[in-house]
Amino acid sequence: DTAVSQTPKYLVTQMGNDKSIKCEQNLGHDTMYWYKQDSKKFLKIMFSYNNKELIINETVPNRFSPKSPDKAHLNLHINSLELGDSAVYFCASSGQKSFGLGEQYFGPGTRLTVT
Amino acid sequence: AQTVTQSQPEMSVQEAETVTLSCTYDTSESDYYLFWYKQPPSRQMILVIRQEAYKQQNATENRFSVNFQKAAKSFSLKISDSQLGDAAMYFCAYRTFQGAQKLVFGQGTRLTINP
Numbered sequence: 168d169t170a171v172s173q174t175p176k177y178l179v180t181q182m183g184n185d186k187s188i189k190c191e192q193n194l195g196h197d198t199m200y201w202y203k204q205d206s207k208k209f210l211k212i213m214f215s216y217n218n219k220e221l222i223i224n225e226t227v228p229n230r231f232s233p234k235s236p237d238k239a240h241l242n243l244h245i246n247s248l249e250l251g252d253s254a255v256y257f258c259a260s261s262g263q264k265s266f267g268l269g270e271q272y273f274g275p276g277t278r279l280t281v282t
Numbered sequence: 283a284q285t286v287t288q289s290q291p292e293m294s295v296q297e298a299e300t301v302t303l304s305c306t307y308d309t310s311e312s313d314y315y316l317f318w319y320k321q322p323p324s325r326q327m328i329l330v331i332r333q334e335a336y337k338q339q340n341a342t343e344n345r346f347s348v349n350f351q352k353a354a355k356s357f358s359l360k361i362s363d364s365q366l367g368d369a370a371m372y373f374c375a376y377r378t379f380q381g382a383q384k385l386v387f388g389q390g391t392r393l394t395i396n397p
Binding site for chain 1: 329383390
């Protein structure tokens with residue numbers, strides 16, 4: 168059973184398009200995250216939701232909008248895609264301390280290529 | 283804001299030898315968590331080892347161990363008996379004990395295992 172899954176794993180699209188990435192976790196965690204890994208492999212937090220409530224919103228363009236329909240799902244919608252949006256996007260989840268040290272479990276990543 | 287620094291962009295080691303990856307961090311907090319994640323070419327982020335700052339004892343997971351020096355704000359990873367499957371990018375990460383649970387990552391170290 169996949170703990171954190173993302174769809175799609177690869178996404179190639181043209182500038183100006185709108186696209187979505189979906190994430191689902193079956194670990195029973197209550198916190199989910201979106202990270203962006205750039206071409207130099209640097210990972211940085213974008214958003215975090217706890218029980219469907221947005222708790223972290225880093226300096227991200229308004230074209231990026233996360234949505235959490237329930238605790239197990241966190242989607243990322245991107246409007247008007249730009250070349251600079253090309254990256255790997257990771258979804259992650261974590262639980263309360265009862266789940267361990269609150270370590271985060273990552274999905275397989277979505278490689279987004281904007282042409 | 284917390285920062286994490288990995289000063290070794292690349293490292294290489296002979297198979298079966300031992301290698302140490304360096305990580306330093308900056309924080310004003312006294313309680314926090316530290317992690318090492320591994321990212322093989324498959325790009326999956328895999329948790330290798332974790333450390334609670336309030337524990338003086340260094341964490342160990344099979345061939346992986348850390349040298350946690352809280353006063354020096356240093357958290358190095360030692361890999362013993364290196365195996366070809368250890369080849370990957372390794373990321374050091376910091377997580378605050380309370381509040382927003384985002385991971386702050388270092389720049390990563392690419393580890394090559396020479397047969």
